[in-house]
Structures are given as structure tokens and as C-alpha cells.
Amino acid sequence: MTSWFANPDDASARLHATGYLADAATATTAYLAGALEKPLLVEGPAGVGKTELAKAVARASGAELVRLQCYEGLDEARALYEWNYKKQLLRIQASGDEGWDETHDDIFTDEFLLTRPLLTAIRRDEPTVLLIDEVDKTDVEVEGLLLEVLSDFQVTIPELGTVTATRRPFVVLTSNATRELSEAVKRRCLFLHLDYPDSEREREIVTSQVPGLSDKVATQLVEVVARLRELELKKAPSIAESVDWARTLIALEIGDLDEEAVRRTLGVVLKHSSDHERAVKELRLAATR
Amino acid sequence: MTLLDTHIGLLEALRSAGLSVSLAEGLDAIAALERIGWHEREVVRTAYAATVVKKQSQRVTFDAIFDLYYPRLVGEGVAGDPDGSASAEEQAGGVRDNAAALRSFREELAAALETGDDQRVQDLAVEAMARFGAMPGRGPGLSSWSAYTALQRVTPQELVEQLVAGLLRDGADPADAERVAGNRVGAFTRLVEADARRRLAEEKGPEHVADVVVRPTIDRLDFTSARRSDLEEMRREIYPLARRLAVRLTKEQHARRRGALDFRRTVRASLATGGVPMETHHRPKRPHRTELVVLCDVSGSVANFAQFTLLLVYALREQFHKVRAFTFVDQVHEVSHHFTPGGDVVEVMENLAASTAHAARWGRTNYGRAFTTFADEHADALGPRSSLLVLGDARSNYSDLALETLRDLAGSARHAWWLNPEHARHWGTGDSAARAYGEIVPMVECRNLTQLGEFVHDIL
Numbered sequence: 042m043t044s045w046f047a048n049p050d051d052a053s054a055r056l057h058a059t060g061y062l063a064d065a066a067t068a069t070t071a072y073l074a075g076a077l078e079k080p081l082l083v084e085g086p087a088g089v090g091k092t093e094l095a096k097a098v099a100r101a102s103g104a105e106l107v108r109l110q111c112y113e114g115l116d117e118a119r120a121l122y123e124w125n126y127k128k129q130l131l132r133i134q135a136s137g138d139e140g141w142d143e144t145h146d147d148i149f150t151d152e153f154l155l156t157r158p159l160l161t162a163i164r165r166d167e168p169t170v171l172l173i174d175e176v177d178k179t180d181v182e183v184e185g186l187l188l189e190v191l192s193d194f195q196v197t198i199p200e201l202g203t204v205t206a207t208r209r210p211f212v213v214l215t216s217n218a219t220r221e222l223s224e225a226v227k228r229r230c231l232f233l234h235l236d237y238p239d240s241e242r243e244r245e246i247v248t249s250q251v252p253g254l255s256d257k258v259a260t261q262l263v264e265v266v267a268r269l270r271e272l273e274l275k276k277a278p279s280i281a282e283s284v285d286w287a288r289t290l291i292a293l294e295i296g297d298l299d300e301e302a303v304r305r306t307l308g309v310v311l312k313h314s315s316d317h318e319r320a321v322k323e324l325r326l327a328a329t330r
Numbered sequence: 331m332t333l334l335d336t337h338i339g340l341l342e343a344l345r346s347a348g349l350s351v352s353l354a355e356g357l358d359a360i361a362a363l364e365r366i367g368w369h370e371r372e373v374v375r376t377a378y379a380a381t382v383v384k385k386q387s388q389r390v391t392f393d394a395i396f397d398l399y400y401p402r403l404v405g406e407g408v409a410g411d412p413d414g415s416a417s418a419e420e421q422a423g424g425v426r427d428n429a430a431a432l433r434s435f436r437e438e439l440a441a442a443l444e445t446g447d448d449q450r451v452q453d454l455a456v457e458a459m460a461r462f463g464a465m466p467g468r469g470p471g472l473s474s475w476s477a478y479t480a481l482q483r484v485t486p487q488e489l490v491e492q493l494v495a496g497l498l499r500d501g502a503d504p505a506d507a508e509r510v511a512g513n514r515v516g517a518f519t520r521l522v523e524a525d526a527r528r529r530l531a532e533e534k535g536p537e538h539v540a541d542v543v544v545r546p547t548i549d550r551l552d553f554t555s556a557r558r559s560d561l562e563e564m565r566r567e568i569y570p571l572a573r574r575l576a577v578r579l580t581k582e583q584h585a586r587r588r589g590a591l592d593f594r595r596t597v598r599a600s601l602a603t604g605g606v607p608m609e610t611h612h613r614p615k616r617p618h619r620t621e622l623v624v625l626c627d628v629s630g631s632v633a634n635f636a637q638f639t640l641l642l643v644y645a646l647r648e649q650f651h652k653v654r655a656f657t658f659v660d661q662v663h664e665v666s667h668h669f670t671p672g673g674d675v676v677e678v679m680e681n682l683a684a685s686t687a688h689a690a691r692w693g694r695t696n697y698g699r700a701f702t703t704f705a706d707e708h709a710d711a712l713g714p715r716s717s718l719l720v721l722g723d724a725r726s727n728y729s730d731l732a733l734e735t736l737r738d739l740a741g742s743a744r745h746a747w748w749l750n751p752e753h754a755r756h757w758g759t760g761d762s763a764a765r766a767y768g769e770i771v772p773m774v775e776c777r778n779l780t781q782l783g784e785f786v787h788d789i790l
Contacts, residue, residue, distance in 0.1 A: 048366075048367075066379070072366075073366070079358070218574075220574065220577060228384075232383060234389065273675055316674075319676065
């Protein structure tokens with residue numbers, strides 16, 4: 042069984058090659074998640090690249106990404122598996138005068154099983170990255186369902202028996218921390234907190250994501266964003282928003298991020314009107330809007 | 331101490347600091363350490379953090395304890411004296427701390443801070459402790475290193491001005507320069523403190539230092555003992571806390587959504603299945619929203635607590651029908667109008683602070699008079715659908731308590747609570763009337779953000 046990354050440096054280099062600039066802690070933790078074959082729980086504010094990390098791991102190792110998007114009301118039938126009862130009904134009708142004994146053995150086979158993301162990821166033979174996105178949005182009961190999958194990489198189907206992973210997937214769980222996950226889930230995972238990057242790395246990210254951006258504007262942009270994050274805002278600008286801002290500047294053909302330009306395009310990074318006013322005041326922009 | 335002892339010691343220290351580290355997680359940490367190299371300290375730290383710390387708010391605690399058990403360097407290390415000029419002098423038992431040494435050290439420090447050379451600043455912090463923080467000749471059991479002494483001698487705060495001037499020469503704008511200078515000097519101070527902890531841990535063993543240096547995490551820090559920087563951090567926590575509470579409340583309300591059986595709709599729906607009621611229909615439950623009247627003491631001792639509670643209540647505004655807020659010291663003053671929807675936190679806090687002047691005529695907390703004036707002027711605020719929330723430490727400077735007035739106020743409201751930021755063991759001591767008031771209005775201890783969040787969740 043091949044491991045996912047050879048060492049932390051290898052993880053960093055290969056993630057970098059796919060366009061994901063990981064810091065040392067992220068690369069090390071990603072390597073450990075692969076080496077120890079443990080799920081990786083990624084927490085952090087919105088827009089710092091939690092989901093992107095899973096995608097980057099998939100790209101870097103040539104694995105396929107299986108994604109389970111969590112939401113309130115997600116249940117077993119949507120997450121694990123479901124019996125295709127319509128097909129089962131047809132099978133019963135088509136069997137005609139066949140005895141019940143043969144039929145009931147027949148309708149609980151692989152053919153009638155609809156696999157959902159968790160089971161799909163476990164049954165795959167090729168390398169797989171399983172992304173369980175926004176796991177904090179689910180109900181507490183779903184966490185219980187995840188436990189078996191996360192610790193032993195197996196799913197028990199009463200009619201078929203236990204399906205064990207032939208090849209353990211690389212599991213990434215993301216969370217916005219709107220709710221504390223249970224200790225049981227946390228205990229089974231490695232934990233990584235992604236935060237806003239330092240200005241040097243953010244500049245690299247922005248320039249690699251937005252090719253046409255001049256160095257001068259990139260530096261100015263990162264500086265302003267760093268200032269904004271120091272303010273007491275309701276929603277601090279994320280990396281995704283700095284990249285959006287860079288794209289906006291390119292589209293508007295702004296070659297110099299002066300006060301006027303900041304004021305005109307601030308709406309791209311700040312999404313609350315009170316944040317907007319605070320930024321105008323703190324950055325001492327001319328408040329004529 | 332073997333590596334295993336260090337590992338066990340670290341886990342024990344983490345557990346006694348309140349992190350729930352299970353046996354399985356400890357084993358994970360060892361498995362992780364086997365896979366990575368030991369050549370870099372930060373990698374080891376990351377491996378521990380990934381396997382053992384499962385909550386970001388505990389990261390600060392973890393970092394402090396990790397630094398004790400896996401120190402950056404031992405003794406003076408090799409970094410203490412890079413050019414080797416002082417070592418001969420030291421070996422000869424010469425003076426390490428004199429006026430000339432201090433002057434040259436401060437010059438070096440100023441230069442390093444100005445260029446922003448992090449490595450050099452770190453080295454200088456170690457050197458500062460070695461030269462100016464030592465307190466030799468103290469009895470056994472007393473610590474022989476003091477960050478306080480070192481910082482008193484070096485006085486990095488006085489370098490701020492010099493630093494600002496230097497940055498301005500390089501063409502930074504004034505506000506920026508001040509901010510950067512403040513940050514760098516603050517970082518240096520923290521480094522010196524960290525180095526003092528490291529030396530103490532080396533001398534006495536990390537387990538003795540661990541319980542002293544670890545501060546409670548921000549959500550468990552007492553409002554009354556918070557420093558200024560803590561208050562800012564707490565303020566940032568208010569909105570996330572409100573969001574978490576709102577999410578939790580909506581989920582719980584959804585779970586309890588099913589109301590009484592709607593007979594008519596159930597029968598109608600049963601027609602589709604030949605009169606068999608396969609599915610029952612229910613009347614939606616009307617969410618019950620109260621009017622909240624907050625009456626808070628804003629005198630110096632509890633002002634922070636009152637502000638946090640007000641902010642949290644207003645962040646959860648949509649959960650209430652209406653919120654009215656009054657502040658008092660000895661006079662009552664309405665502050666509801668400061669809380670505009672989507673308002674800016676900093677501005678609200680400034681306005682609140684400014685309005686404190688209206689709440690004080692004599693400047694001494696007087697709960698009795700506050701309740702009486704409230705009953706006279708704003709009695710219409712309380713009705714059968716409103717709840718009264720009183721915030722304060724119930725320390726009324728031995729004045730008349732107006733217990734009867736409070737009893738009337740509490741009686742006219744649907745519910746009444748009193749939040750007290752003091753530990754329950756201090757209630758009723760000195761001039762605290764907590765016991766007397768507590769008999770009329772149920773009093774709840776609320777010392778930190780966690781308790782505050784729990785209380786607000788329970789009353790909704």
C-alpha cells in the first residue's frame with residue numbers, strides 16, 4: 042500500500058505544484074494524516090481554503106474526490122447507502138411464481154444497493170479522498186454514524202454484512218465551528234486549525250491565483266487586507282476575498298491601489314455596511330460616497 | 331529525563347490545564363512522532379498539536395506548556411552570545427550587568443527592532459534575561475530569574491518613540507509606524523517573559539511552572555480580571571458566540587417544532603389514502619418571544635461585564651420581541667437607542683462609555699436609588715410579557731437597598747434574573763447585598779463568556 046506523501050516536505054512540494062500553497066503546519070499535518078491513516082479535521086474561518094485543501098490533496102496524489110456535503114437533516118440514506126426499493130418491487134413482481142425464499146435472498150444483493158458518498162469512498166479500490174464538508178451543520182445523530190466509518194473504515198449493512206475498506210481513503214472533515222463536535226469524533230481525527238496566512242504567503246497565493254497582477258499592487262493589497270483584519274470587523278476578509286479583490290482590480294485595470302481605488306472597491310472584501318464605515322474611518326479614506 | 335517521561339509529563343500538564351487528552355490521543359502523538367524527524371522543533375509541535383489539541387481556543391495553553399517541556403534552548407544555548415565577545419569576560423567571572431552593558435544592549439535592541447529581524451530579537455530577548463533578569467543568591471525554592479527585573483532594566487517601552495522616529499525616516503506614515511512599533515516592542519516583551527518561564531522550568535522542573543504560567547482560555551477568563559488586550563479579544567468573540575447560540579437555538583426550536591394536531595388538515599389529507607390517516611398534520615408552534623428589559627450597573631468595577639452582556643443580548647436581538655436597556659450607577663439612563671441594527675461594535679462601546687456620565691450623579695453605586703428612579707420613571711417598560719434582567723455585583727456602598735421596590739418590579743415582570751459577575755463565594759461579603767437581593771430575584775453567577783453564553787441560551 043503506497044502512502045500518500047513521503048514526508049512533510051514532499052507534501053508541501055506536491056501541494057504547491059497543484060497550486061495550493063500550504064504552510065509548514067498544514068503540510069506536516071496533511072502528511073501525518075496520510076501516514077497514520079487518520080481522518081483530518083480542518084477548522085477555521087470561512088474562506089481560508091479548508092475545502093480547497095482536500096481538493097489539492099486529491100489533485101496532488103491523483104486520487105478521486107468523493108464529497109459528502111453536510112446539511113441539517115442529512116440522514117443515513119443520503120450519507121451511507123439506501124436500498125433501491127423500486128427495483129426491488131419490480132424484481133418481486135417479475136419473479137412470478139418463484140417462492141418467497143428465493144426472492145428474499147435475491148433482492149438484498151449488491152444489485153439493489155444504492156451507494157452514497159461514505160460507502161462509495163470505502164468500496165473504491167483506487168486512491169480516494171473523502172471530503173466531508175461542513176460537518177458541523179449536521180445533527181448530532183449523523184456524527185454517530187460517522188464514527189464507524191472514521192475509526193475502522195467500515196460500514197455495516199445488516200443484510201449484507203460488514204463492508205471493510207480495501208484501501209483506506211484520505212478523509213478530510215471541514216468545520217466552521219458553529220457547533221462543538223462530539224469528543225468521540227474529535228478523538229478519532231487529527232486536528233488542524235487553518236487561519237489567515239501571514240502577509241508573505243498571502244502575497245504568493247494572490248499572485249499565483251491571479252497571474253496578471255503586478256507585484257506592487259499585490260503588496261499594497263495584502264497590506265490593506267492585513268490592516269482590515271486587525272480592525273474589529275464583523276467579518277474579516279478571507280483569502281478567497283483577497284483573491285476576488287485582485288481579480289476586480291485586474292478587471293477594472295487599476296494599476297495602483299491608492300485610497301481612491303480602495304474606497305471604490307472596498308465592497309469586494311467587506312460585506313457589512315458597518316464594517317465598511319469602520320474601515321473607511323480607520324484607514325482614513327475620504328468618506329465621500 | 332527520558333523522552334517518554336517528557337511525553338507523559340507534557341500530557342499530564344495538559345490534562346491538569348483542562349485539556350481532555352485521552353490515552354488514545356497520547357498514543358496517536360507517539361505514532362505521529364515516529365513518522366517525523368526530530369530535527370525541527372516546530373514540526374514536533376505541529377505533530378503534538380494535530381494529535382492532542384482538538385480545540386483552537388486551547389492552542390494558547392498548549393503552546394505555553396509545550397514551550398516548558400520542549401524548550402527552545404537549554405541554558406544560554408549557543409545563541410545567547412553570537413559573536414563570542416562576552417564569553418571570555420563571563421568565564422572570568424566579570425560583570426555582566428553594568429551601565430555600559432545596558433546602554434550597548436539597548437542600542438543593539440533598538441537596531442534589531444527597527445529592522446524587524448525576528449531571529450535577532452529572539453536572541454536579544456534571551457540575552458536580556460541572562461544579563462539583566464538574574465537574581466542570584468536567593469534561597470532555594472525562590473525563583474532566581476525575573477522577567478520583571480529584566481524588563482525594568484531594559485525598559486523596551488521607552489524604545490517605542492525612537493523606533494517610531496526610525497520608521498518615519500524610512501517613509502512609513504505616522505499611524506502605521508506607531509502601530510508597527512507597538513507590535514514589535516510587545517513581541518519583544520512576550521519573548522522575554524517566555525524566556526523567563528523557560529529558565530524557571532529548567533531550574534525547577536516544568537511541572538512546577540506549568541500550573542502557574544497557564545492562564546485560562548479566553549472563554550473561561552473572568553470578566554473582572556481581564557486585561558485590556560483580553561477585553562479586545564473577548565469583544566471579538568461576542569459575534570461568533572452569538573452566531574453559535576443562534577444556530578443552536580434554531581436547531582432546538584426545529585426539533586420542538588411539532589405543535590398540536592391539526593384535525594381538519596389531517597382528515598383532509600386522509601382522503602387521499604381512502605380515509606386512513608397515514609400522515610398527521612400539526613399546527614405550527616408559535617415561537618415565544620419575550621420583551622427583555624436589561625438594567626445594568628456600569629460603575630467601574632463591573633462596567634466590562636455589563637458591556638459584554640449588553641452586546642451579546644443585542645447580537646441576539648432577533649430572538650427577542652424587543653429589548654430595552656438601561657444603565658445606572660445611582661441614576662437610571664436609557665441606552666437602547668445606541669444599539670442600532672447592524673451597528674458597529676467599537677462605536678457602540680464608545681457611545682456606551684460616554685453615556686455612563688448620565689448614569690451617575692454622585693458617582694457612587696447605589697442600587698436602592700437606581701431601582702427607585704427606575705420604578706418612578708420607566709415603570710411602563712415592565713409588563714406581563716417582559717422579562718427583567720439585572721446585571722451587577724450588588725455592591726451598594728451600604729446604602730438603602732429598596733428591597734420592596736425591587737420586589738414590585740420583579741412582580742410586575744414575567745420573569746426576573748440577576749447576573750452577578752462575582753464568584754458565588756464572595757456574595758454577601760463586605761458591602762455586597764447579593765444575598766438580600768438574591769432572595770427576591772434568582773441570582774446567577776456569570777463570570778466568563780462560557781457562563782454568559784449558557785445563561786442566555788437557557789433563558790431563550
